[in-house]
Amino acid sequence: AQSVAQPEDQVNVAEGNPLTVKCTYSVSGNPYLFWYVQYPNRGLQFLLKYITGDNLVKGSYGFEAEFNKSQTSFHLKKPSALVSDSALYFCAVRPLMDSNYQLIWGAGTKLIIKP
Amino acid sequence: GAVVSQHPSWVICKSGTSVKIECRSLDFQATTMFWYRQFPKQSLMLMATSNEGSKATYEQGVEKDKFLINHASLTLSTLTVTSAHPEDSSFYICSAREGRGTSAYGYTFGSGTRLTVV
Numbered sequence: 001a002q003s004v005a006q007p008e009d010q011v012n013v014a015e016g017n018p019l020t021v022k023c024t025y026s027v028s029g030n031p032y033l034f035w036y037v038q039y040p041n042r043g044l045q046f047l048l049k050y051i052t053g054d055n056l057v058k059g060s061y062g063f064e065a066e067f068n069k070s071q072t073s074f075h076l077k078k079p080s081a082l083v084s085d086s087a088l089y090f091c092a093v094r095p096l097m098d099s100n101y102q103l104i105w106g107a108g109t110k111l112i113i114k115p
Numbered sequence: 116g117a118v119v120s121q122h123p124s125w126v127i128c129k130s131g132t133s134v135k136i137e138c139r140s141l142d143f144q145a146t147t148m149f150w151y152r153q154f155p156k157q158s159l160m161l162m163a164t165s166n167e168g169s170k171a172t173y174e175q176g177v178e179k180d181k182f183l184i185n186h187a188s189l190t191l192s193t194l195t196v197t198s199a200h201p202e203d204s205s206f207y208i209c210s211a212r213e214g215r216g217t218s219a220y221g222y223t224f225g226s227g228t229r230l231t232v233v
Contacts, residue, residue: 034222041125041206041227041229042226042227043119043208043225043226044208044210045224046222049221090159100147100164100172101164102161102164103161105158106158107158108158
């Protein structure tokens, strides 16, 4: 079965330090990869996506993600964390063979940035 | 950028009544609309997928007679929770996909609706 794993329920980082939120996937073929952020009682905001090309993708709010095909990973990174980055982060994958364009979601990782 | 307006943002209703949630794509045509349900501290659970002008495709375990989805136009989709019960209380989120252009790879989310059934 196709799946997306976010192995950490929660990540704690001190403000100013680099952060990484991990995501690995098990999907046939070369999927499209996404990161979204959710603030409390809000919908999801798009951060970045990988379709093709350069493995390092830059997105909103200073976030970036690195696609690693051999490790089937798409980890989210930021060089210097802000307290305002504290939120729930979701990794999602769209298998290219899915004609319904549905996304497969990770369980989410709560990111806490401490001042 | 693409915007999806979802209303209401929160609603409290009595058990046995029906509630309608609307999602409108403001500056693009939503070829496909996805409806999700999210439980506290959990990921999104896909309820159904609807294409404009077609009947929605429901995921296994989702009652189509309880959760009525209409996608009559390219800019409006609605989810009606019929005969709501307390166990239907949840956070509901819509997501729209535009079928053309570079945004074909993207999905735009509504801000969500907090439904509380008392």
